[in-house]
Amino acid sequence: MTTSDGKQAIGFIGLGIMGALMAGHILEAGHQLHLYNRTRAKADDLVAHGATWHDNPGRVAEHCDIVFTMLGYPPDVEAVFLGPDGLVARARPGTVLVDMTTSSPDLARRIAEAAAARDLGALDAPVSGGDVGARAGRLAIMAGGEQTTFEKVRPFFELMGETIAHLGPAGAGQHAKLANQIAIASTMMAVSESIAYAEAAGLDPRQVLDVIGTGAASSFLLVNLGPKMVARDYSAGFFVHHFVKDMEIALDEAARMGLDLPGLHLARKLYRRLTEAGHAEDGTQGIFRLFAETGHTQNRA
Structure with a gap:
C-alpha cells in the first residue's frame, strides 16, 4: 500500500x-x-x-x-x-x-x-x-x-x-540484546556500589560522578542514571519487572549453552528483591534503593 x-x-x-x-x-x-x-x-x-x-x-x-x-x-x-x-x-x-x-x-x-x-x-x-x-x-x-x-x-x-x-x-537480534542486558546488569550494580561508597565516605556524589564520568569508569549508565540514583529519582525509562524478565531469558539461554554467569545471577537476585519490595515499576536505577536504604552489606550473596 x-x-x-x-x-x-x-x-x-x-x-x-x-x-x-x-x-x-x-x-x-x-x-x-x-x-x-x-x-x-x-x-x-x-x-x-x-x-x-x-x-x-x-x-x-x-x-x-x-x-x-x-x-x-x-x-x-x-x-x-x-x-x-x-x-x-x-x-x-x-x-x-x-x-x-x-x-x-x-x-x-x-x-x-x-x-x-x-x-x-x-x-x-x-x-x-x-x-x-x-x-x-x-x-x-x-x-x-x-x-x-x-x-x-x-x-x-x-x-x-x-x-x-x-x-x-532469526534469533540473532535477541541474542545480541541479551548480551546487552548482561552488560547492563553488572554495570548497574557497579554504579550503585560506587555512589554508595562515595556517600559513605562523605563525598559529594554529584561531584564524584562529574569526575569519574570523564575517565575510564565512564559509561552511559553512570552518566545518565547515576545522577538519578543520587537524586533518589526512580522514575522509569525501563521497568524493573521487564529487566528481570530479560535477565531470566538470558540465564535460561546461558544454561542451555553451558555458561556460568555469576554477575548476572547476582543482579537477578537483587532485582527480584526489589520487585518483592513493591518496586517492580521503578526504572532500572531503582536497584540503588537496596544500597541507599538497606546498605551494601545487606546485598551480599
Missing part, C-alpha cells in the same frame, strides 16, 4: 513508554500509521495526530506493509504473532512483521518459520537506549532475520535508531 509519494502503511502494536515514542517517529515521517494497544487511551495522542486505531492486532496486519511490535513478555509476543487471529494468520502475503520486544531467541525462530510458511517476512529487532533514546530517535537496533528483509525495513529503523545492525539469522 505504497502511496504516490513513497509513503507506506505501517502498523505499530504496543504503545508503552518506548513504543509510543517509536511509533511517533514513523507518523512524523508522513507514513500511514495503524495502531493497536491493549489500553486504548495510550493511542489517543497518536490518533489525534492522524494515526488509525484498530480493535485487534489482526486488523492492523490486514492494512499494513510492515508491522512493528513492542510488547512486554514472550507470551504476549507469541499470542500477538502466532495466535489464531494474530499477525501471521491475518497479514497479507509480502507483509514484513518486526518484533522489537526483548524476547526469546527460540520464539523469534518459530515466528520466522511460521511467517515464511505464509510468504511473510519476519525480523527480531530488539532495541537499547530506553525512553531517552526512543524520544531522540537514537536507539541501538539489533536485528535478526533475512538480509533482504532487513534492507526493506532499514529506512524505518533509521527513523527510530542511530546504530542499526543486522546480526544474523
